[in-house]
Amino acid sequence: MTDQRTVAVTGAAGFIGSRVVSELQQAHPDWTITALDNFYLGDVREIGDVTVEHVDVRDRDRLEEALDGADIVMHLAAVSGVDDCEENQDLAYEVNVQGTNNVAWFCRKTGAALVFPYSMAVLGDPVEFPITVDHRRDPMNWYGRTKLLSERAIETFAEGEFPAHLFLKSNLYGEHEIDGQTVSKGTVINFFVGRARDGEPLTVYEPGDQARNYVHVVDVARAYVRSAERLVDQLDAGETGVEKYEIASQEDPGITTVAEIVRDIAAEEIDFEPDIELLENPRDETLVSEFEVDTTRAREALGWSVEYSVEDSIRELLQT
Structure with a gap:
């Protein structure tokens, strides 16, 4: 795949986002990458030849200016700690819900594709195994609730307007x-x-x-690159709506x-x-x-597996 594309990554200074930018650079050196972060926790400033721009997803006007021209938006910015979300509920709502709505609204207006991880926290206590994206939602904390609100919002925004991949992601580890x-x-x-x-x-x-269930940060980043590659094909085919994948080991x-x-x-x-x-x-x-998870969808549709x-x-x- 050599067609020129522009991919924007929010949360690009963070644990996953910085790795995603690096993996995109290696897999698709011909693609243009826009890296955004508000530096709440992420401290990466340069990734190869890409400078991470200071942009807060809560600022819709500035966000849309920074995303302008993107074919695909990988929306990885979030307040992700359970404790952080409980202690700073307003912030978690503004970033995880309103910020995600801002990104999805941009995609709806422009037709850009969207990648979004929504976490096992949306499930609460699983009641059947192996876990799939079809499992009932019953979050036990505010972090999970914010991700569930965003999952549902993206389903509505994407319908008939743009393709989106939502990832039910297990616990990260590694560096x-x-x-x-x-x-x-x-x-x-x-x-x-x-x-x-x-x-x-x-x-x-x-x-x-x-x-x-535990999955390495590099394996997750590789899954998002495979997602971007599939989304290019879906954009070319004029496909819209949400696909959901399990990312786990x-x-x-x-x-x-x-x-x-x-x-x-x-x-x-x-x-x-x-x-x-x-x-x-x-x-x-x-x-x-x-905590068994069925990753058949990601394996078959994205050609992804853990390494x-x-x-x-x-x-x-x-x-x-």
């Missing part, structure tokens, strides 16, 4: 480098690795067997199991075997003991 800068985030696996590096115990909230260990993996690899790699401490759980969170594993990635993190 990556942008021009020599390590980009990471305090996800649970990264948190455990950091505790082990610092010689601290690994703290696990009760009951300890609660499971999550086949690894869904309980949290204590994850801590044990980190403990055992730390003993091998850094000669330190951290204790595992079980603590009272202060959160109202999903407590299922399995990273939890154990190999933990080992690599502890070796650096």
